[in-house]
Amino acid sequence: MGRFQTSAVLFFFGFLLHKGLPSPGSGTTEVWDYVEVRPGAHMFWWLYSADSPDLPLVMWLQGGPGGSGSGFGNFEEIGPLNRDLQPRNTSWVQAASVLFVDNPVGTGFSYTERPDGFATDVATVASDMLVLLQHFFTKQAEFQSVPFYIFSESYGGKMAAVISLELTKAITKGTVKCNFAGVALGDSWISPLDSVMTWGPYLYVTSLLDDYGLADVTKAAEAVKEAVNNKQFLKATELWSVAETVVEQNTNGVNFYNILTQEPDDKRTKSSPEGDFILTMAFPLVLQIRRHIQRLHSLSLSELMNGPIRKKLGIIPQNVTWGGQAEEVFSNMAGDFMRPVVDTVDQLLTAGVNVTVYNGQLDLIVDTMGQELWVKRLKWEGLPFFNKLRWTALDDPASPGATGAFYKNYKNFGFYWILKAGHMIPSDQGPMALQMLKMITQQQV
Numbered sequence: 001m002g003r004f005q006t007s008a009v010l011f012f013f014g015f016l017l018h019k020g021l022p023s024p025g026s027g028t029t030e031v032w033d034y035v036e037v038r039p040g041a042h043m044f045w046w047l048y049s050a051d052s053p054d055l056p057l058v059m060w061l062q063g064g065p066g067g068s069g070s071g072f073g074n075f076e077e078i079g080p081l082n083r084d085l086q087p088r089n090t091s092w093v094q095a096a097s098v099l100f101v102d103n104p105v106g107t108g109f110s111y112t113e114r115p116d117g118f119a120t121d122v123a124t125v126a127s128d129m130l131v132l133l134q135h136f137f138t139k140q141a142e143f144q145s146v147p148f149y150i151f152s153e154s155y156g157g158k159m160a161a162v163i164s165l166e167l168t169k170a171i172t173k174g175t176v177k178c179n180f181a182g183v184a185l186g187d188s189w190i191s192p193l194d195s196v197m198t199w200g201p202y203l204y205v206t207s208l209l210d211d212y213g214l215a216d217v218t219k220a221a222e223a224v225k226e227a228v229n230n231k232q233f234l235k236a237t238e239l240w241s242v243a244e245t246v247v248e249q250n251t252n253g254v255n256f257y258n259i260l261t262q263e264p265d266d267k268r269t270k271s272s273p274e275g276d277f278i279l280t281m282a283f284p285l286v287l288q289i290r291r292h293i294q295r296l297h298s299l300s301l302s303e304l305m306n307g308p309i310r311k312k313l314g315i316i317p318q319n320v321t322w323g324g325q326a327e328e329v330f331s332n333m334a335g336d337f338m339r340p341v342v343d344t345v346d347q348l349l350t351a352g353v354n355v356t357v358y359n360g361q362l363d364l365i366v367d368t369m370g371q372e373l374w375v376k377r378l379k380w381e382g383l384p385f386f387n388k389l390r391w392t393a394l395d396d397p398a399s400p401g402a403t404g405a406f407y408k409n410y411k412n413f414g415f416y417w418i419l420k421a422g423h424m425i426p427s428d429q430g431p432m433a434l435q436m437l438k439m440i441t442q443q444q445v
Helices: 003-017 069-078 122-139 155-173 192-205 211-229 233-251 274-282 284-295 299-313 326-332 342-350 368-376 383-388 430-440
Strands: 029-038 041-049 057-061 097-102 147-153 179-186 355-360 392-396 399-410 413-418
Touching: 029 122, 041 069, 041 122, 057 069, 057 155, 069 097, 069 299, 097 122, 122 155, 147 155, 155 179, 155 342, 192 211, 192 233, 192 368, 211 233, 342 355, 355 368, 368 383, 383 399, 392 430, 399 430, 413 430
Parallel strands: 057 097, 057 147, 147 179, 179 355, 355 413
Antiparallel strands: 029 041, 041 097, 392 399, 399 413
């Protein structure tokens, strides 16, 4: 029996053995599997098939790097069930088949058997994903003709851009058979420096920094800029971490993922007592890695994934825990973290790939100001025409008569400004995110 068939059988018996777990919904089927993308490097995927063959296939890529799509994206954002295993009214499975992939290797239920099995750059991430997609579309041949979209969030957007470019090449060569229809970059780490350099101005105009704080944050951001300009990318990542600390200390713990909320006290970088401050400045990257990755691995979510979900799946190796290698994923990518991929987006647009950028109004870590800066530097020939367009308002599906977003499109490029949303748009504004998905995939709304 093949591995794919094995996972399907285990799914059936898993439900018999663990029938306390609710179904993902009427008409929705699930399958999952592992793919060995390099010797000793295993990636996990989980597919929810929609009940209509006319709906597209969407692959969701989480951020971090080290955040799990099978966990956070699935149960906190767009999957059919929420963290309490209750049906989600705004699940994307209503409008698409959804494929969650735990990438890079070591993320979520993905794992490496060897210390050198982690990816250290997005080129390796893309190479690994192409192996997985080749496997997936071969085993799931019914999806080869279905419009296939890649949606992403945060660092997942950086990975998605590079993966999309490599996928277009693979399709041309015939090594991957699929109907690639576009990529959507949500609150994405496409140009890290543009994000860091706009933190100060964004916080200042929203009354979260005073003049002294603005000066402190600007100084910290300039240090990051110098390192990036000198192509000292590992140093730039370390200085990014320091800059985040400076922001926290000058805003009394603003939440980088939604400026209208405050960072929980146990995750906040304190300026006192003195020992905490010294630790923060001596090991800034370690502390920031833990803070950002742990956000995607809350205790309750970890208990769900390593408990009933692990039992349901039935194929997770005994020595693998969900999220157990997440910090190593981030630390191994630290030298690549601050590298921009704006040129990759340009190549995608020039190749005719449909590209959508979407961003939350209340996001800080990837603020909209920074996104607009790199978009305005694109060399794509359609940019002058795109810039001349006025945006169009969209009603909030959850609040008729209220504006939920603005958007504009020109040829194969679009931008959505999502109001009242932070970094994780589907969890902050689920109805609006679902409507955006339908618009991008050209469904009636």
